[in-house]
Amino acid sequence: MPRLFRAPAEPPDTRPAILSVVSLMVILLPMLLMTTDARKLAGLPLAVSAPGDQLPPIPPGPIESLQVTVHDGGFLVRASVRSTDVLAGSGDVEVRELAAPDLDGLQAVLRTLKGLDGKRSRITLVPGTQTKAAEVVRWMDAVKLDPKGPLFPEVVLQSPQTPAAATP
Amino acid sequence: MKRRLFKSAAGPATRGLSTGALAPMVDLFTLLIVAVLRTWSAEPPLETAEGDMQLPITREETAPERGVVIDVGVDGLYVDGWRAGSATYWADAEGALVTDLYGPLQQRAGGAAVVRAHADAPWRLVGKVLLTAQQAGFERVSLVAESRASL
Numbered sequence: 001m002p003r004l005f006r007a008p009a010e011p012p013d014t015r016p017a018i019l020s021v022v023s024l025m026v027i028l029l030p031m032l033l034m035t036t037d038a039r040k041l042a043g044l045p046l047a048v049s050a051p052g053d054q055l056p057p058i059p060p061g062p063i064e065s066l067q068v069t070v071h072d073g074g075f076l077v078r079a080s081v082r083s084t085d086v087l088a089g090s091g092d093v094e095v096r097e098l099a100a101p102d103l104d105g106l107q108a109v110l111r112t113l114k115g116l117d118g119k120r121s122r123i124t125l126v127p128g129t130q131t132k133a134a135e136v137v138r139w140m141d142a143v144k145l146d147p148k149g150p151l152f153p154e155v156v157l158q159s160p161q162t163p164a165a166a167t168p
Numbered sequence: 169m170k171r172r173l174f175k176s177a178a179g180p181a182t183r184g185l186s187t188g189a190l191a192p193m194v195d196l197f198t199l200l201i202v203a204v205l206r207t208w209s210a211e212p213p214l215e216t217a218e219g220d221m222q223l224p225i226t227r228e229e230t231a232p233e234r235g236v237v238i239d240v241g242v243d244g245l246y247v248d249g250w251r252a253g254s255a256t257y258w259a260d261a262e263g264a265l266v267t268d269l270y271g272p273l274q275q276r277a278g279g280a281a282v283v284r285a286h287a288d289a290p291w292r293l294v295g296k297v298l299l300t301a302q303q304a305g306f307e308r309v310s311l312v313a314e315s316r317a318s319l
Binding site for chain 1: 190191193194197198200201204205207214223224225226227228229230231232233240264282285286287288289290291292294295296298299302308309310311312313314315317318
């Protein structure tokens, strides 16, 4: 005999599905926490320039050498830029020295130089003898990338005993 | 106000653990899983020769290469966990190379050298160690730092 009125249907019970997800999480989380370390390590590839060493040649560009040194609590960027003056002789190089008070200023200077020579990727850093390893790493981070994009990812660090001559 | 003497029969919503109560827990677990996976790596936990060594902080996230490990601690210099020299002596010593390290490194040369320097180690020491590793014949030299993505 057909029923004229049906009893109101109860909504489906979704608790079993959620409980299975929770159970999975409860198993996964301790496993992950046991096998992982809170510290994630990163490797910073670099090269160290030795006294008298010649670095491998790089593709020619308007900037022939680019070096950053510690200077009065800030930084000094020394760039050898080929002269673009039509009256200049062949091989004329203009050495520009630009000071930066902090890492943000340094990035601004390097961004300007990157605009002059977009293909250049090498930069030489000359830390002071008292510079700490943590500061050198911060410095390396700053010269590799700024908020606008990559700057100079190929970092050469000048060893403490190396005379501060510009490297190509 | 009239007091109800009889409560209606309990419906599905009040029976046991409700869906509404479980949802925040699932959200929390999901966030935790994502945070743990973000920092997870196959590398074993960091063990240094001088106990809890404080590494520099970097924004890089590329895992360090496997190779010969050189520790530059507050007290000493170590190659694969074995003490090779004094940090204080070589920080002030003249010369571009750390000769105490050069011999052990030359025996292992050829691949990658990974330098783990204490965050406060002076560059006059770290630079010498890096240069020594490069001069000993390692093709690739890298400095290890702690990623900002760490928990």
